[in-house]
Amino acid sequence: MPKLDRDAKKAINKMKKWNERIEVSRHIAVHNGESYYYVLFLNIFGIPQGSMAVREDGLILDINLAKSLIFRISSYNNIMKFASETKNGMKDILKRPYGMMKTIEKEVKEYFGEEIYSAHPLYEELSLLLKMCKTIYHNQEKFVDMYKELCSISDEQERNKLLNQSSFDRLYAIFIEWHVLLYEEQRLQLTNYYDLPKILKEVEGNKKGKKLCKSLRNMHTEKRRNIITEFIEGVIEKDVGDISGLSYSVEDIKRFRELKIKEGYQMFDSRLLPLIRN
Incomplete structure (x- = not known):
């Protein structure tokens, strides 16, 4: 899992439920020269319950860009x-x-x-x-x-x-x-x-x-x-x-x-x- 910036961690934790753990893909999407993380939220059994794309500085993306970047990394x-x-x-x-x-x-x-x-x-x-x-x-x-x-x-x-x-x-x-x-x-x-x-x-x-x-x-x-x-x-x-x-x-x-x-x-x-x- 890549090392996250403090602001990125805060953004991810805002989306995380109390009983979930996170998994960040080792692969990072590059868009317009900036890096974006693909994050999975897993339950206690390791089953994905949610996901998100977040810029390395913690910016939460709009759904259309997030969809494009998540499709890229998951594919x-x-x-x-x-x-x-x-x-x-x-x-x-x-x-x-x-x-x-x-x-x-x-x-x-x-x-x-x-x-x-x-x-x-x-x-x-x-x-x-x-x-x-x-x-x-x-x-x-x-x-x-x-x-x-x-x-x-x-x-x-x-x-x-x-x-x-x-x-x-x-x-x-x-x-x-x-x-x-x-x-x-x-x-x-x-x-x-x-x-x-x-x-x-x-x-x-x-x-x-x-x-x-x-x-x-x-x-x-x-x-x-x-x-x-x-x-x-x-x-x-x-x-x-x-x-x-x-x-x-x-x-x-x-x-x-x-x-x-x-x-x-x-x-x-x-x-x-x-x-x-x-």
Whole structure:
């Protein structure tokens, strides 16, 4: 917890109830060259009962500026938590065996040929399979670069604790883009899942397609389908918008991006805004 100026302590204590304790975020929002603290008021069980933003000299802000600064710091804390999670977080994605996609791509081309023409009876299914493979291994390269950039910003943030608007905006853009890329590939995988039996029917029993058949069977499992479905069903809060009818088209991915951004603000307005005491 940062060391508070005496006037800042007085301002915070005016807002604190007798049975509450305070927790001041280590990260300090910078606005127009001035520093602002994000304060939580907790009950005896550690559950937040209120919050406020206060300038380092004790000035209590108007609600609109307080809302903006609290959104910045609370979102930063949530993004960093997501980045560090080893299950369903950024680190989890970085560890996945994406090389399998390049293997499947190679096996498809070895069996069906380098060029799959529109006259081929499985043209749509094979085109989708190859698109899915390329999307996943190209996304993995993007994920690695995005994570490195996020860590670079975070390292700087951990050193000076001052969170300016431009650094936060970039972090938030990375967070949104990460989910957009995941959504696109999960939609591709789900559609591909239902196409795989047609491709398997073609290669099963053919000695030439033995490796490809094994790879496709490993992809076509109920466990895999459940993981994909759970992601799609949970990636956007239901009260933000229904994405069940969206696909991986450019228009639908754009719509998903809009909803993911809307979700962040809507969750803040419903869960944190009522707690602000400014």
